[in-house]
Amino acid sequence: NAGVTQTPKFRVLKTGQSMTLLCAQDMNHEYMYWYRQDPGMGLRLIHYSVGEGTTAKGEVPDGYNVSRLKKQNFLLGLESAAPSQTSVYFCASSRGVAGGLYTDTQYFGPGTRLTVL
Amino acid sequence: AQSVTQLDSHVSVSEGTPVLLRCNYSSSYSPSLFWYVQHPNKGLQLLLKYTSAATLVKGINGFEAEFKKSETSFHLTKPSAHMSDAAEYFCVVTDPYNQGGKLIFGQGTELSVKP
Numbered sequence: 001n002a003g004v005t006q007t008p009k010f011r012v013l014k015t016g017q018s019m020t021l022l023c024a025q026d027m028n029h030e031y032m033y034w035y036r037q038d039p040g041m042g043l044r045l046i047h048y049s050v051g052e053g054t055t056a057k058g059e060v061p062d063g064y065n066v067s068r069l070k071k072q073n074f075l076l077g078l079e080s081a082a083p084s085q086t087s088v089y090f091c092a093s094s095r096g097v098a099g100g101l102y103t104d105t106q107y108f109g110p111g112t113r114l115t116v117l
Numbered sequence: 118a119q120s121v122t123q124l125d126s127h128v129s130v131s132e133g134t135p136v137l138l139r140c141n142y143s144s145s146y147s148p149s150l151f152w153y154v155q156h157p158n159k160g161l162q163l164l165l166k167y168t169s170a171a172t173l174v175k176g177i178n179g180f181e182a183e184f185k186k187s188e189t190s191f192h193l194t195k196p197s198a199h200m201s202d203a204a205e206y207f208c209v210v211t212d213p214y215n216q217g218g219k220l221i222f223g224q225g226t227e228l229s230v231k232p
Binding site: 004031034040041042043044045048050058081090092094096104105106107108109110111 | 126150151153161163166200218220225
């Protein structure tokens, strides 16, 4: 049981290049999330998904796109990378609803450290 | 709107002494609250969560937190710090009735433990 995995672990891009970050979970979770972590700002939600084929914007969605074609995978794309997107990216997943409340624990991946030059 | 304020960006304690990490929240309804820990270059791990049951919540590794509605606080404590507790700690709030389960993170408190 690997939990939540992220690919790649590190990446360096040049401004304007594109890339896709892959998140995979093997817990059959309905909900998946992408966050970015910047110093002194905690984690901020980029996009999330409440089920296969669905996506929604979070707090800081600009410059990113996502897709959830399979329940176990959640992809984060950068079409034209900018230096402001240098960050550590975390994926998380949860069952979604527990006891009628949307408070279920989110399980986090190890992160992807992205540098945009 | 919900928000979380962690009152200290950095806390330093000696091994064996108590730990107190302070968190205040703002919410217009009964929130769910969490504490997550992040060790260097690692992902986040759940320490404990409050979901409107007992106001004193016990978590892993000897940590606990008390939900105080009158003070809008959810401080994290541990009676005796261990070197392995050195990490960054995040207080998190969410709306339990809002589909999506979106988390709102505080800015984080870095805990240092001196031998």
